[in-house]
Amino acid sequence: MPTSGSVLQVRADQAVDLFSSETDALARARAVLAQADGEAGLYRQSLSELTGHFERLIRETRRLITRSDRAERDMNALNLQLQTLAEQLEFRATHDALTGVLNRGAVIERAKRLLESSGAVLIVLDIDLFKQINDDFGHPAGDAVICGIVECLTPIVAKAGVIGRVGGEEFTVVLPGDSLQQGLELAECMRQAIAAHGFAAPVNRQITASFGVSACPAGSRFDAAYSSADSALYRAKRGGRNRVEPAAD
Numbered sequence: 001m002p003t004s005g006s007v008l009q010v011r012a013d014q015a016v017d018l019f020s021s022e023t024d025a026l027a028r029a030r031a032v033l034a035q036a037d038g039e040a041g042l043y044r045q046s047l048s049e050l051t052g053h054f055e056r057l058i059r060e061t062r063r064l065i066t067r068s069d070r071a072e073r074d075m076n077a078l079n080l081q082l083q084t085l086a087e088q089l090e091f092r093a094t095h096d097a098l099t100g101v102l103n104r105g106a107v108i109e110r111a112k113r114l115l116e117s118s119g120a121v122l123i124v125l126d127i128d129l130f131k132q133i134n135d136d137f138g139h140p141a142g143d144a145v146i147c148g149i150v151e152c153l154t155p156i157v158a159k160a161g162v163i164g165r166v167g168g169e170e171f172t173v174v175l176p177g178d179s180l181q182q183g184l185e186l187a188e189c190m191r192q193a194i195a196a197h198g199f200a201a202p203v204n205r206q207i208t209a210s211f212g213v214s215a216c217p218a219g220s221r222f223d224a225a226y227s228s229a230d231s232a233l234y235r236a237k238r239g240g241r242n243r244v245e246p247a248a249d
Helices: 004-017 020-034 040-094 104-117 130-137 139-157 180-196 222-238
Strands: 120-127 162-165 170-176 209-216 244-246
Touching: 020 040, 104 120, 104 162, 104 170, 104 222, 120 130, 120 139, 120 180, 120 222, 130 139, 139 162, 139 170, 139 180, 170 180, 180 209, 180 244, 209 222, 222 244
Parallel strands: 209 244
Antiparallel strands: 120 170, 120 209, 162 170
């Protein structure tokens, strides 16, 4: 069995062999050039031989450059595909498949980061009587209602914060800062938009949602912030639904 050293030597020899004919032609040309009284025909023959080999080298060089360019284009295309695939995988890992908003894990992570730095406002909302929608019209209609809710929320939240779907019919909106009033005003806008939204057949009925809002300064724990908003949400449910309730002091 050949050793690694012998394999490398064979490869080196093969690399030299690629230009062996050119090397020999150059050596002969040098020998002719060294003759002070060489005949013109000998010079022409040597020049013709060198010209032929030089033309071959140009052709091979162009071929190698073309192959290298093609390989570079293929590599760039592959890198672009890999980058696109990585972005798709990251999106799927952090976003809800049905609605396209952040999934539970991603929105919780965003809230935790804000609570560590600037504080956060958490708006927790739940679609009222959603089980009845599924029972009356089926789960596809329920999915359409969920997507309709996101259509209502997206333009209102816009760049102010992020939306996450944390359960079947439950969403959380996260805003930076600790202004409870800002959270209450935004939640009221969302409540009104949902109540006014026309849901397509077979639903054809008004859909409402209940909201709980908490505002916590930097350094607060996520569990405590979410629990406060969630408790406010259930007060809204008990108070008649289609309401916005602030977290208790």
